[in-house]
Amino acid sequence: MSTVPAPAAPTANPSAVTSAPQMADAQNAAQSGNGDLAPVSWDSEIQLVSSLAKLQELERKIHELRAILPQGLLEPLVPISNPDKATADNTISSSPHHLLSDLNQTARARIADIEQFQSMWRGPELKPVWAHVESRISESNGQLLQSSGMWEKDYDELREELLKEEKEKEEQRLREEEDIERVKAQSTEGQWQAVLDGFIQRDIPGVRVIKGHDQMEIAVALTRAGIFFLIHGSSEPDETEPDETAMPDWQISSKVAPGKSRTKLEDAILGCLGSRPRKWDLAFLLVR
Template identity: 55%
Template sequence: MTTILPMATNKSTPGPSDASHLNSELQLVSSLAKLQELEKKIHELRQFMPDGLLEPLVPIANPDKATLNNQVAETPQILRASLDETARARVSDVQRFQSLWRDPELKSVWESVESRIKESNGQMIQPSGKWDRDYDVLLKDLADKENSKTEERQREEEEAERAQVLSVEGGWQKVLGQFVQRGVPGVRVAEEQDGNSLAVALIRAGAVFLVRGVVPEPGAPISEWEVSSKTGNRVLTKLEIAMLDCLGSRSRKWDLAFLLDMISSYGDIKSTPCVKCNRRTDDGAQLPTLRHLRQNQQFTEGEARTYTFDALHSSCA
């Protein structure tokens, strides 16, 4: 089975292609919200002729109706310009209406309306004349619920994954072994004496990190991994502080494989361009010290994962 991060590993996760039938209620409400908006726009369009187009003439004909935004034009040129502007604004309103009308989502709605009319021998469907609900509000509620369900599912899956990793005795040593075997260039890892820590050296970046497993109580497995800089008594550089900040704010703190790949992604920090601006340093001469897990990475179950990170300037994030 293939899994994708950070989207869930669950097969029922809706993808863009099958979303329509999985979220049919969402789809219906979304279509209704669009219809409601169309109807509102139709009422607005009715005001366009002639009132909307001739709006600049209103204060001339009726000075009482002059407003801050619609005053009597001082010269014929100004009047002409504001008539032009009003006409352009109305035309783009009509265009917006047309594009909403031709929205691909509404295509199936129109088709269904037409087939209903055909079925009823040309009898028009009689509307009640009022909307019972605000469908844009309902749509937002439904979308929020859908999102929190997805987040909940992702949390559960990560929890299951975490529990599985923790249940294997010496599991992290296996993870470490798999990492060392990959022989990532410029990265050296050594186990520390205490049996719960590692030193990770980035040769080219000239940085050494101390990765320490946190044991919540004696005899318990390591619950998460902490990172600090192994500098002895030396004061941390700005670059080291920035890297540690980003490492400290990572997700999946229980996942050693994730952390080792994230640290390795700093191996070529001095020559890695930012994925956003494609430059090495930003306007403040800063290197891209942020790391974001690349979206939609695929992993095969049962095989060691290799995580890929995108480099970003903090000014580009």
């Protein structure tokens, strides 16, 4: 594990960054002195871990930049002095003119690396991080925040884990909300009829809605595109769904004239509609 660079090394423990009550006042003062800093919630664990991951990435690039002098600039000379180290990307120059061109190209590439690093260091994403680190160092009377001088965790991996956990929690929350809505829809008699009547009353230009003979069948014609869809509510609920939230799914198919086949546009629309969530929700299909 590599050492932390000298500029304002952050703490290895995210929870320690938010432990001091006066931290918020110091951070607000730092932000008020620099109006271009966006407000940042340092009580958020994902914000702390993301900031530490950015600092680790900066350190990694610092070690890469240290190799520029002299190795990085002299790469074109390596296969000349040691032919065994020649590669497809770094071959032996065929002439002094080509060697000079290779050296110039290598120098420009290394300068671009330095400029990219400077842009990242001074970029808007890191400005609030530097302000927060400076306020914490000020609170500790100039003492560095990471006593070991080493990174004790891979914060990029930790950030990915936290993002995955947040995504799973959000998906669970959405599933629970959908279950509640399904139960409510199931207990409301004639709700889908009201949704259909409301959709017909909108009288959308180029869209014609026809009720079928089956009470749970609807025909929707996109007159300008010449496309005709059938929407049919399945009589049996999906067996994979829990009984308490079971609702008929609304299936979509297209109707084409005899002797004709579906167009690519129709196939694309059917594919999109078929992959939609909330197949039980007619309002989600028609209105949204």
